[in-house]
Protein backbone atom coordinates (compact mmCIF):
# COMPACT_ATOMS: atom_id res chain seq x y z
CA UNK A 1 0.00 0.00 0.00
CA UNK A 2 1.39 3.42 -0.92
CA UNK A 3 2.06 5.83 1.94
CA UNK A 4 -0.63 8.43 2.56
CA UNK A 5 0.45 11.94 1.60
CA UNK A 6 0.02 14.19 4.63
CA UNK A 7 0.54 17.69 3.24
CA UNK A 8 -0.88 18.49 -0.19
CA UNK A 9 -2.95 15.33 -0.42
CA UNK A 10 -5.45 17.17 -2.64
CA UNK A 11 -5.24 20.34 -4.74
CA UNK A 12 -5.90 23.53 -2.75
CA UNK A 13 -9.11 24.23 -4.66
CA UNK A 14 -10.63 20.93 -3.59
CA UNK A 15 -9.51 21.37 0.01
CA UNK A 16 -11.09 24.83 0.19
CA UNK A 17 -14.34 23.39 -1.17
CA UNK A 18 -14.22 20.58 1.38
CA UNK A 19 -13.47 23.06 4.16
CA UNK A 20 -16.49 25.10 3.09
CA UNK A 21 -18.79 22.09 2.95
CA UNK A 22 -17.79 20.43 6.19
CA UNK A 23 -16.45 23.25 8.39
CA UNK A 24 -17.40 26.79 7.37
CA UNK A 25 -18.47 28.09 3.99
CA UNK A 26 -18.26 31.80 4.94
CA UNK A 27 -14.71 31.33 6.21
CA UNK A 28 -13.65 29.55 3.02
CA UNK A 29 -15.40 32.21 0.90
CA UNK A 30 -13.76 35.00 2.91
CA UNK A 31 -10.24 33.81 2.12
CA UNK A 32 -11.20 33.08 -1.48
CA UNK A 33 -12.61 36.59 -1.92
CA UNK A 34 -9.32 38.03 -0.68
CA UNK A 35 -7.46 36.01 -3.27
CA UNK A 36 -5.66 34.01 -0.61
CA UNK A 37 -5.17 30.27 -0.72
CA UNK A 38 -4.86 30.19 3.04
CA UNK A 39 -4.24 26.46 3.32
CA UNK A 40 -1.09 25.95 5.32
CA UNK A 41 1.60 23.65 3.99
CA UNK A 42 4.87 22.73 5.63
CA UNK A 43 6.07 24.98 8.43
CA UNK A 44 9.60 25.48 9.68
CA UNK A 45 11.24 28.05 11.94
CA UNK A 46 9.89 31.54 11.27
CA UNK A 47 8.09 30.51 8.12
CA UNK A 48 4.73 29.12 7.06
CA UNK A 49 4.72 27.71 3.54
CA UNK A 50 1.30 27.98 1.96
CA UNK A 51 0.14 24.94 0.04
CA UNK A 52 -0.36 26.94 -3.14
CA UNK A 53 -0.01 30.58 -4.00
CA UNK A 54 -2.47 33.44 -3.94
CA UNK A 55 -4.49 34.67 -6.90
CA UNK A 56 -1.85 37.35 -7.47
CA UNK A 57 1.12 35.11 -6.85
CA UNK A 58 0.58 31.60 -8.11
CA UNK A 59 3.86 30.12 -7.00
CA UNK A 60 3.73 28.70 -3.50
CA UNK A 61 4.46 31.48 -1.03
CA UNK A 62 6.31 31.56 2.20
CA UNK A 63 5.09 33.84 4.95
CA UNK A 64 7.26 35.08 7.79
CA UNK A 65 5.09 34.50 10.84
CA UNK A 66 4.60 37.72 12.82
CA UNK A 67 1.28 36.54 14.23
CA UNK A 68 2.47 33.39 15.98
CA UNK A 69 -1.18 32.75 16.82
CA UNK A 70 -0.75 35.01 19.84
CA UNK A 71 2.38 33.28 21.11
CA UNK A 72 1.72 29.62 20.22
CA UNK A 73 4.80 29.78 18.01
CA UNK A 74 7.05 31.61 20.47
CA UNK A 75 9.88 29.25 19.49
CA UNK A 76 8.94 29.34 15.84
CA UNK A 77 7.43 26.40 14.01
CA UNK A 78 8.52 22.89 14.91
CA UNK A 79 11.61 23.87 16.87
CA UNK A 80 13.98 20.86 16.59
CA UNK A 81 14.28 20.45 20.38
CA UNK A 82 10.49 20.44 20.72
CA UNK A 83 10.01 17.92 17.92
CA UNK A 84 12.65 15.73 19.53
CA UNK A 85 10.96 16.03 22.94
CA UNK A 86 7.68 14.88 21.42
CA UNK A 87 9.38 11.91 19.78
CA UNK A 88 11.36 11.09 22.94
CA UNK A 89 8.20 11.24 25.04
CA UNK A 90 6.45 8.78 22.76
CA UNK A 91 9.51 6.49 22.64
CA UNK A 92 9.76 6.57 26.44
CA UNK A 93 6.21 5.23 26.76
CA UNK A 94 4.16 8.34 27.50
CA UNK A 95 0.63 9.03 26.29
CA UNK A 96 -2.06 11.34 27.65
CA UNK A 97 -2.15 9.48 30.92
CA UNK A 98 -5.20 8.82 33.06
CA UNK A 99 -6.07 12.07 34.79
CA UNK A 100 -7.36 10.27 37.89
CA UNK A 101 -3.95 8.77 38.61
CA UNK A 102 -0.99 10.72 39.93
CA UNK A 103 1.47 11.83 37.29
CA UNK A 104 5.24 12.18 37.24
CA UNK A 105 5.14 14.60 34.29
CA UNK A 106 2.48 16.86 35.81
CA UNK A 107 4.32 16.98 39.13
CA UNK A 108 7.62 17.89 37.48
CA UNK A 109 6.02 20.53 35.27
CA UNK A 110 4.03 22.03 38.16
CA UNK A 111 7.26 22.41 40.14
CA UNK A 112 9.01 24.01 37.17
CA UNK A 113 6.13 26.50 36.86
CA UNK A 114 6.17 27.29 40.60
CA UNK A 115 9.89 28.04 40.29
CA UNK A 116 9.29 30.94 37.88
CA UNK A 117 5.96 32.21 39.22
CA UNK A 118 6.17 35.42 41.26
CA UNK A 119 5.46 35.54 45.00
CA UNK A 120 3.63 32.68 46.63
CA UNK A 121 2.03 31.33 43.45
CA UNK A 122 2.94 27.67 43.70
CA UNK A 123 -0.01 25.45 42.78
CA UNK A 124 -1.04 24.57 39.23
CA UNK A 125 -4.00 22.89 37.56
CA UNK A 126 -3.74 21.77 33.93
CA UNK A 127 -6.20 22.47 31.14
CA UNK A 128 -6.40 21.96 27.38
CA UNK A 129 -6.80 25.59 26.32
CA UNK A 130 -6.76 29.16 27.58
CA UNK A 131 -10.52 29.57 27.91
CA UNK A 132 -10.78 26.50 30.11
CA UNK A 133 -7.95 27.78 32.32
CA UNK A 134 -9.64 31.21 32.62
CA UNK A 135 -12.91 29.48 33.55
CA UNK A 136 -11.07 27.68 36.31
CA UNK A 137 -9.41 30.88 37.55
CA UNK A 138 -12.80 32.59 37.91
CA UNK A 139 -14.34 29.51 39.54
CA UNK A 140 -11.48 29.41 42.05
CA UNK A 141 -11.92 33.12 42.83
CA UNK A 142 -15.62 32.63 43.47
CA UNK A 143 -15.16 29.57 45.64
CA UNK A 144 -12.48 31.35 47.69
CA UNK A 145 -14.28 34.65 48.24
CA UNK A 146 -17.86 33.28 48.28
CA UNK A 147 -18.68 36.29 46.11
CA UNK A 148 -19.98 36.40 42.56
CA UNK A 149 -18.95 39.61 40.82
CA UNK A 150 -16.25 39.69 38.16
CA UNK A 151 -14.60 42.84 36.82
CA UNK A 152 -12.95 42.76 33.40
CA UNK A 153 -12.20 45.06 30.44
CA UNK A 154 -14.89 46.13 27.97
CA UNK A 155 -12.79 45.12 24.98
CA UNK A 156 -10.95 42.26 26.63
CA UNK A 157 -10.76 38.71 25.31
CA UNK A 158 -10.35 35.65 27.49
CA UNK A 159 -11.65 32.82 25.31
CA UNK A 160 -14.98 31.41 24.20
CA UNK A 161 -15.74 28.91 26.95
CA UNK A 162 -18.67 29.72 29.23
CA UNK A 163 -17.23 31.62 32.16
CA UNK A 164 -14.38 33.21 30.21
CA UNK A 165 -16.72 34.36 27.44
CA UNK A 166 -18.69 36.42 29.95
CA UNK A 167 -15.56 38.35 30.89
CA UNK A 168 -14.78 39.34 27.29
CA UNK A 169 -16.12 42.10 25.06
CA UNK A 170 -19.47 42.03 23.20
CA UNK A 171 -18.25 40.99 19.75
CA UNK A 172 -17.77 37.35 20.67
CA UNK A 173 -20.72 36.85 23.00
CA UNK A 174 -23.75 38.94 21.98
CA UNK A 175 -24.92 36.44 19.34
CA UNK A 176 -25.05 33.79 22.06
CA UNK A 177 -27.01 36.01 24.50
CA UNK A 178 -24.11 35.65 26.89
CA UNK A 179 -24.64 38.80 28.92
CA UNK A 180 -25.09 37.51 32.43
CA UNK A 181 -25.39 39.44 35.66
CA UNK A 182 -22.32 39.55 37.93
CA UNK A 183 -19.95 40.59 35.11
CA UNK A 184 -18.91 44.24 35.28
CA UNK A 185 -16.95 45.71 32.38
CA UNK A 186 -14.69 48.73 32.71
CA UNK A 187 -12.49 50.73 30.36
CA UNK A 188 -9.01 49.21 30.45
CA UNK A 189 -6.48 51.66 31.88
CA UNK A 190 -9.05 53.96 33.56
CA UNK A 191 -8.20 53.65 37.25
CA UNK A 192 -10.94 56.04 38.40
CA UNK A 193 -13.64 53.96 36.74
CA UNK A 194 -12.09 50.87 38.27
CA UNK A 195 -12.07 52.40 41.75
CA UNK A 196 -15.77 53.21 41.41
CA UNK A 197 -16.59 49.65 40.28
CA UNK A 198 -14.65 47.40 42.68
CA UNK A 199 -16.40 46.65 45.97
CA UNK A 200 -16.73 44.11 48.75
CA UNK A 201 -19.06 42.18 46.45
CA UNK A 202 -16.31 41.65 43.88
CA UNK A 203 -14.91 38.12 43.70
CA UNK A 204 -12.19 38.82 41.17
CA UNK A 205 -10.64 41.18 38.72
CA UNK A 206 -9.35 39.75 35.46
CA UNK A 207 -7.32 41.64 32.87
CA UNK A 208 -4.91 40.75 30.13
CA UNK A 209 -1.61 42.39 31.06
CA UNK A 210 -1.61 43.94 27.58
CA UNK A 211 -5.04 43.48 25.97
CA UNK A 212 -4.15 41.92 22.62
CA UNK A 213 -7.50 41.60 20.90
CA UNK A 214 -8.34 45.02 22.37
CA UNK A 215 -5.48 46.71 20.48
CA UNK A 216 -2.21 46.17 22.43
CA UNK A 217 -3.12 48.76 25.04
CA UNK A 218 -0.32 49.79 27.39
CA UNK A 219 -1.60 50.91 30.78
CA UNK A 220 0.19 53.70 32.62
CA UNK A 221 2.81 52.70 35.14
CA UNK A 222 1.11 52.13 38.50
CA UNK A 223 -2.22 50.95 37.04
CA UNK A 224 -1.79 47.32 38.06
CA UNK A 225 -0.08 48.24 41.35
CA UNK A 226 -3.13 50.28 42.31
CA UNK A 227 -5.43 47.42 41.31
CA UNK A 228 -3.32 45.11 43.47
CA UNK A 229 -3.69 47.51 46.41
CA UNK A 230 -7.46 47.73 46.00
CA UNK A 231 -7.75 43.95 45.71
CA UNK A 232 -5.78 43.59 48.96
CA UNK A 233 -7.96 46.16 50.75
CA UNK A 234 -11.24 44.59 49.65
CA UNK A 235 -10.30 40.90 49.66
CA UNK A 236 -10.64 40.57 45.88
CA UNK A 237 -8.72 37.95 43.86
CA UNK A 238 -6.48 39.42 41.15
CA UNK A 239 -6.22 37.26 38.01
CA UNK A 240 -3.60 37.99 35.35
CA UNK A 241 -4.48 36.62 31.92
CA UNK A 242 -0.95 36.03 30.63
CA UNK A 243 -2.06 33.86 27.72
CA UNK A 244 -0.35 36.20 25.22
CA UNK A 245 1.99 38.22 27.45
CA UNK A 246 3.52 35.38 29.45
CA UNK A 247 6.35 32.98 28.64
CA UNK A 248 8.94 35.52 27.57
CA UNK A 249 6.85 37.70 25.26
CA UNK A 250 7.67 40.80 27.34
CA UNK A 251 11.13 39.56 28.32
CA UNK A 252 9.86 38.05 31.57
CA UNK A 253 8.13 34.75 32.32
CA UNK A 254 5.10 36.62 33.69
CA UNK A 255 4.56 39.95 31.94
CA UNK A 256 2.79 41.76 34.77
CA UNK A 257 5.82 41.03 36.96
CA UNK A 258 8.43 43.35 35.45
CA UNK A 259 7.64 42.91 31.75
CA UNK A 260 5.33 45.88 31.39
CA UNK A 261 7.54 48.16 33.50
CA UNK A 262 10.87 46.72 34.70
CA UNK A 263 10.49 48.19 38.19
CA UNK A 264 6.80 47.40 38.66
CA UNK A 265 6.75 43.88 40.03
CA UNK A 266 3.08 43.10 40.49
CA UNK A 267 2.18 39.73 42.03
CA UNK A 268 -1.34 38.60 41.09
CA UNK A 269 -3.15 35.83 42.95
CA UNK A 270 -3.74 33.71 39.86
CA UNK A 271 -1.79 33.54 36.59
CA UNK A 272 -3.20 31.87 33.49
CA UNK A 273 -0.87 30.65 30.74
CA UNK A 274 -1.85 28.98 27.46
CA UNK A 275 -0.95 29.35 23.75
CA UNK A 276 2.86 29.25 24.14
CA UNK A 277 2.45 26.53 26.80
CA UNK A 278 1.68 24.23 23.87
CA UNK A 279 5.25 24.71 22.60
CA UNK A 280 3.49 24.95 19.20
CA UNK A 281 2.91 21.23 19.14
CA UNK A 282 0.83 19.85 22.03
CA UNK A 283 -2.13 21.81 23.48
CA UNK A 284 -1.68 22.71 27.12
CA UNK A 285 -2.80 25.51 29.41
CA UNK A 286 -2.30 26.20 33.09
CA UNK A 287 -3.97 28.01 35.94
CA UNK A 288 -1.46 28.74 38.71
CA UNK A 289 -2.47 30.19 42.07
CA UNK A 290 -1.49 30.99 45.62
CA UNK A 291 -2.21 28.10 48.02
CA UNK A 292 -4.94 30.00 49.95
CA UNK A 293 -7.05 29.97 46.80
CA UNK A 294 -7.09 26.21 46.35
CA UNK A 295 -9.08 25.41 49.50
CA UNK A 296 -11.84 23.95 47.38
CA UNK A 297 -9.42 21.31 46.08
CA UNK A 298 -8.21 20.53 49.60
CA UNK A 299 -11.76 19.53 50.46
CA UNK A 300 -12.37 17.59 47.24
CA UNK A 301 -9.47 17.02 44.83
CA UNK A 302 -11.83 15.36 42.34
CA UNK A 303 -14.17 18.34 42.02
CA UNK A 304 -12.53 19.71 38.85
CA UNK A 305 -11.62 17.50 35.93
CA UNK A 306 -9.91 17.96 32.58
CA UNK A 307 -9.52 14.55 30.96
CA UNK A 308 -6.95 15.53 28.34
CA UNK A 309 -5.74 18.78 29.96
CA UNK A 310 -2.21 18.20 31.18
CA UNK A 311 -1.51 15.26 28.92
CA UNK A 312 1.68 13.61 30.16
CA UNK A 313 3.18 13.80 26.68
CA UNK A 314 2.28 17.49 26.46
CA UNK A 315 3.75 18.13 29.92
CA UNK A 316 7.05 16.58 28.88
CA UNK A 317 7.19 18.74 25.73
CA UNK A 318 6.31 21.85 27.76
CA UNK A 319 9.08 21.12 30.24
CA UNK A 320 11.53 21.17 27.35
CA UNK A 321 10.05 24.44 26.04
CA UNK A 322 10.32 26.05 29.49
CA UNK A 323 13.97 24.99 29.79
CA UNK A 324 14.67 27.03 26.66
CA UNK A 325 12.45 30.04 27.33
CA UNK A 326 13.25 30.59 30.99
CA UNK A 327 17.02 30.79 30.48
CA UNK A 328 18.14 34.33 31.47
CA UNK A 329 20.07 34.78 28.22
CA UNK A 330 16.95 33.87 26.22
CA UNK A 331 14.85 36.47 28.08
CA UNK A 332 17.60 39.10 27.79
CA UNK A 333 17.66 38.49 24.07
CA UNK A 334 13.90 39.12 23.83
CA UNK A 335 14.46 42.54 25.42
CA UNK A 336 17.33 43.24 23.02
CA UNK A 337 15.41 42.12 19.94
CA UNK A 338 12.35 43.99 21.21
CA UNK A 339 14.37 47.21 21.31
CA UNK A 340 15.56 46.56 17.72
CA UNK A 341 12.02 45.83 16.63
CA UNK A 342 10.71 49.04 18.20
CA UNK A 343 13.55 51.04 16.64
CA UNK A 344 12.61 49.68 13.22
CA UNK A 345 8.95 50.53 13.67
CA UNK A 346 9.66 54.03 14.94
CA UNK A 347 11.64 54.71 11.74
CA UNK A 348 8.30 54.51 9.90
CA UNK A 349 7.03 57.42 11.99
CA UNK A 350 9.89 59.54 10.62
CA UNK A 351 8.98 58.80 7.01
CA UNK A 352 6.99 61.80 5.65
CA UNK A 353 5.30 59.50 3.12
CA UNK A 354 3.68 57.63 6.01
CA UNK A 355 2.78 60.73 7.96
CA UNK A 356 -1.01 60.60 7.70
CA UNK A 357 -1.08 56.86 7.93
CA UNK A 358 0.41 55.92 11.29
CA UNK A 359 -1.56 57.10 14.30
CA UNK A 360 0.47 55.26 16.92
CA UNK A 361 3.13 52.64 17.46
CA UNK A 362 3.15 50.96 20.86
CA UNK A 363 4.18 47.78 22.59
CA UNK A 364 6.54 45.99 24.89
CA UNK A 365 9.06 43.17 24.45
CA UNK A 366 8.18 41.51 21.16
CA UNK A 367 4.51 42.52 21.15
CA UNK A 368 3.79 45.61 19.07
CA UNK A 369 0.92 47.43 17.42
CA UNK A 370 0.58 49.88 14.57
CA UNK A 371 -2.60 51.92 14.80
CA UNK A 372 -4.10 53.41 11.61
CA UNK A 373 -6.65 56.21 11.07
CA UNK A 374 -9.66 53.90 10.62
CA UNK A 375 -10.85 50.28 10.67
CA UNK A 376 -10.44 49.74 6.92
CA UNK A 377 -6.68 49.83 7.35
CA UNK A 378 -6.71 46.76 9.61
CA UNK A 379 -7.78 44.40 6.87
CA UNK A 380 -6.02 46.50 4.20
CA UNK A 381 -2.67 46.29 5.95
CA UNK A 382 -3.17 42.58 6.70
CA UNK A 383 -3.53 41.91 2.97
CA UNK A 384 -0.60 44.13 2.03
CA UNK A 385 1.57 42.39 4.58
CA UNK A 386 0.64 38.98 3.18
CA UNK A 387 1.43 40.19 -0.36
CA UNK A 388 4.84 41.17 0.99
CA UNK A 389 5.49 37.91 2.80
CA UNK A 390 4.50 38.82 6.36
CA UNK A 391 1.75 37.02 8.22
CA UNK A 392 0.13 39.22 10.88
CA UNK A 393 -3.38 40.53 11.37
CA UNK A 394 -5.56 43.17 12.97
CA UNK A 395 -6.96 43.19 16.49
CA UNK A 396 -10.44 41.62 16.74
CA UNK A 397 -11.78 44.27 19.11
CA UNK A 398 -9.92 47.22 17.53
CA UNK A 399 -9.79 46.79 13.79
CA UNK A 400 -7.78 49.95 13.07
CA UNK A 401 -4.77 48.32 14.72
CA UNK A 402 -2.48 45.54 13.53
CA UNK A 403 -0.67 43.32 15.96
CA UNK A 404 2.91 42.18 15.49
CA UNK A 405 4.11 39.24 17.58
CA UNK A 406 7.07 37.56 15.85
CA UNK A 407 8.64 34.38 17.23
CA UNK A 408 10.89 35.10 20.21
CA UNK A 409 13.80 33.48 18.38
CA UNK A 410 14.13 36.22 15.75
CA UNK A 411 17.54 37.70 15.08
CA UNK A 412 18.63 41.20 14.05
CA UNK A 413 18.85 39.99 10.44
CA UNK A 414 15.27 38.68 10.61
CA UNK A 415 14.12 42.06 11.97
CA UNK A 416 15.76 43.80 9.00
CA UNK A 417 13.77 41.55 6.66
CA UNK A 418 10.53 42.14 8.59
CA UNK A 419 11.01 45.93 8.54
CA UNK A 420 11.77 45.96 4.79
CA UNK A 421 8.59 44.00 4.12
CA UNK A 422 6.49 46.09 6.48
CA UNK A 423 7.75 49.28 4.87
CA UNK A 424 6.76 48.00 1.43
CA UNK A 425 3.32 47.06 2.75
CA UNK A 426 2.86 50.45 4.43
CA UNK A 427 3.95 52.39 1.36
CA UNK A 428 1.48 50.47 -0.80
CA UNK A 429 -1.49 51.53 1.34
CA UNK A 430 -3.77 54.29 0.06
CA UNK A 431 -3.68 57.56 2.01
CA UNK A 432 -6.72 58.27 4.15
CA UNK A 433 -9.19 60.59 2.46
CA UNK A 434 -10.82 63.51 4.25
CA UNK A 435 -14.17 61.67 3.95
CA UNK A 436 -12.85 58.61 5.80
CA UNK A 437 -11.53 60.74 8.62
CA UNK A 438 -14.95 62.12 9.46
Ligand SMILES: Cc1ncc(COP(=O)(O)O)c(C=O)c1O
Pocket residue numbers: 070128129130131132134157158159160208212213241242243244274275
Ligand atom coordinates in the same frame (compact mmCIF):
# COMPACT_ATOMS: atom_id res chain seq x y z
C1 LIG B 1 -5.60 36.83 26.20
C2 LIG B 1 -6.30 35.55 25.89
N1 LIG B 1 -6.84 34.85 26.89
C3 LIG B 1 -7.46 33.67 26.67
C4 LIG B 1 -7.56 33.16 25.40
C5 LIG B 1 -8.25 31.84 25.16
O1 LIG B 1 -7.36 30.86 24.80
P1 LIG B 1 -7.85 29.58 23.96
O2 LIG B 1 -8.17 30.04 22.57
O3 LIG B 1 -6.69 28.64 24.05
O4 LIG B 1 -9.07 29.05 24.68
C6 LIG B 1 -7.00 33.86 24.32
C7 LIG B 1 -7.09 33.34 22.95
O5 LIG B 1 -6.88 34.01 21.97
C8 LIG B 1 -6.36 35.10 24.58
O6 LIG B 1 -5.83 35.81 23.59
